Amino acid sequence: MQWLPLRKPLRLKIFSSIQEFSATSGTVVTLGTFDGVHVGHRQILHKLIAASKVLKCESLVLTFFPHPRMVLQQDVQIKLLNTIDEKSFLLEEIGIDNLVIHPFDAAFSKLTAEEFVKNILVDKFNVKKIIIGYDHRFGINRTANIDDLIRFGEQYGFEVEQISAQEIDAVSVSSTKIRNSLDAGNVALANQYLGYSYFFSGIVTEGKKLGRTIGFPTANIQIDQPYKLIPKNGVYIVSAVIDHVTVYGMMNIGVNPTVGGTDKSIEIHFFDFNQDLYSRSVTVSVHEKIREEQKFPSVEALKQQLEKDKQTSLHYFTTL
Ligand SMILES: Cc1cc2nc3c(=O)[nH]c(=O)nc-3n(C[C@H](O)[C@H](O)[C@H](O)COP(=O)(O)O)c2cc1C
Ligand SMILES: Nc1ncnc2c1ncn2[C@@H]1O[C@H](COP(=O)(O)OP(=O)(O)O)[C@@H](O)[C@H]1O
Structure with missing residues (x-):
């Protein structure tokens, strides 16, 4: 598959922080690093787009740059599959409406789960639905889990759709597996996982x-x-x-x-x-x-x- 030459997204709206985003009629949100935008990520992203159509909302991907590992573990050596420009390009190709690239800094990592939900998801994004992996944890020290999110959803009026372990295992693809394959020179396997x-x-x-x-x-x-x-x-x-x-x-x-x-x-x-x-x-x-x-x-x-x-x-x- 040819992605090239890399061009600036035309339709995808890109915001370089959460503060810059101004809510529309409502959003369907997913969050994560999405490094590689591989076949597993694509399943979630297609669900996101489908849900945004049903709810007549815009789709929104919240991602972080620098990568949380670069900030929390000072892991300067980490190599990533996509630059920000590449990720934007891949998300545009899939048909995502909004990409918020938030600098993952110390202040952000200290937000409590409730602050994250209320201040960002609800007040800033006007979230109507969030789609997230079953094992996702969020808030300071990763204290909140999917059950907490469901509770917040009932309180603030948004839906929560979890991607089950079976769905994730069925694809059995991860950014780490792809990074390891490329490190080993196994490009054919990496490409199979990436879908491009x-x-x-x-x-x-x-x-x-x-x-x-x-x-x-x-x-x-x-x-x-x-x-x-x-x-x-x-x-x-x-x-x-x-x-x-x-x-x-x-x-x-x-x-x-x-x-x-x-x-x-x-x-x-x-x-x-x-x-x-x-x-x-x-x-x-x-x-x-x-x-x-x-x-x-x-x-x-x-x-x-x-x-x-x-x-x-x-x-x-x-x-x-
Ligand atoms: C497909 C390809 C395979 C190559 N394989 C080797 C190799 O196995 N060993 C090696 O010493 N150089 C290899 N080279 C590099 C050549 O030594 C290099 O292209 C040549 O020195 C020209 O360098 P220059 O572009 O600086 O003029 C390869 C280059 C290409 C394009
Ligand atoms: N078929 C080709 N493949 C790659 N580069 C080519 C080709 N034909 C012409 N070029 C040009 O020639 C340059 C490579 O020539 P080369 O003698 O290897 O010089 P250099 O050592 O500067 O790379 C490329 O950078 C490009 O500008």
């Missing part, structure tokens, strides 16, 4: 200009978000949309040991393509891993392997 090919964006920068001399010019991609998860080092089958045309290619993530490299780089050779890409932003969909990066005895041996990789990639695309 994992993608990232970056700017094409100049390299050592060796690629063109061996018949394989490679666009070097610089990623600017430090928290974006990049799959394990290796050689992958990829595609991108450049000037509205889908182009196919092969990518190496690694240090280029054959030419004595030490720094990690992301390089893509596109097939049947001959354009200057320097300084351009490219969004790359990663489809399948071909092999590990290797240190070849010579550049000639690397070149021969690249020919084989090209055949493997072309075969993949022709048998889709």
Whole structure:
């Protein structure tokens, strides 16, 4: 599946804090990190949209950035599947009306369950229904559970729909499983869980200009978000949309040991393509891993392997 090039949402309304949101006639709300917007998330999001139509309300996804783990556990190392722009794009594609991205700070983490429900869900969002996983906990120190939410719902007049354990288990997908799959280079499994090919964006920068001399010019991609998860080092089958045309290619993530490299780089050779890409932003969909990066005895041996990789990639695309 091609998501690209990444564009600004047209219909989805994005608010960069809860305070910025002004309530409409009413909302159907779900909350969570939704990292990856994977097939499990999609089930909840489709329920959200269906409920918003029944209740003639707008759908609203409340998410947090920075990720709560970055704030509460100072986990600066955490890598995420989606940047905020990517998540916005994916939610727009699904048809969500409103996305509230609240900075998850210490003050927010100290809200009591009652304050959260009354001040935010009721007063700010004018919530008519909330859709939430059975094991969701909220409020300071995660003290409140779904039963508390149901009680608040009766008190303030909103419905609560819980997603059961069976429904969640049936999909048995989690953002963690996807992150682990990508860390292990298992892109095919990650993509199955995601329901689309994992993608990232970056700017094409100049390299050592060796690629063109061996018949394989490679666009070097610089990623600017430090928290974006990049799959394990290796050689992958990829595609991108450049000037509205889908182009196919092969990518190496690694240090280029054959030419004595030490720094990690992301390089893509596109097939049947001959354009200057320097300084351009490219969004790359990663489809399948071909092999590990290797240190070849010579550049000639690397070149021969690249020919084989090209055949493997072309075969993949022709048998889709
Ligand atoms: C699909 C693909 C696979 C690659 N595999 C390897 C590899 O296994 N070992 C290696 O040392 N370099 C590998 N390279 C990197 C080349 O060494 C690199 O493209 C070349 O040095 C050109 O670098 P430049 O863009 O800086 O000019 C691969 C590149 C591509 C596009
Ligand atoms: N088929 C292609 N695939 C990737 N980049 C290409 C291709 N054709 C031309 N280019 C251009 O050439 C550059 C790569 O050439 P290369 O010799 O590898 O230089 P560098 O070391 O600067 O990456 C890319 O950044 C892009 O601007």
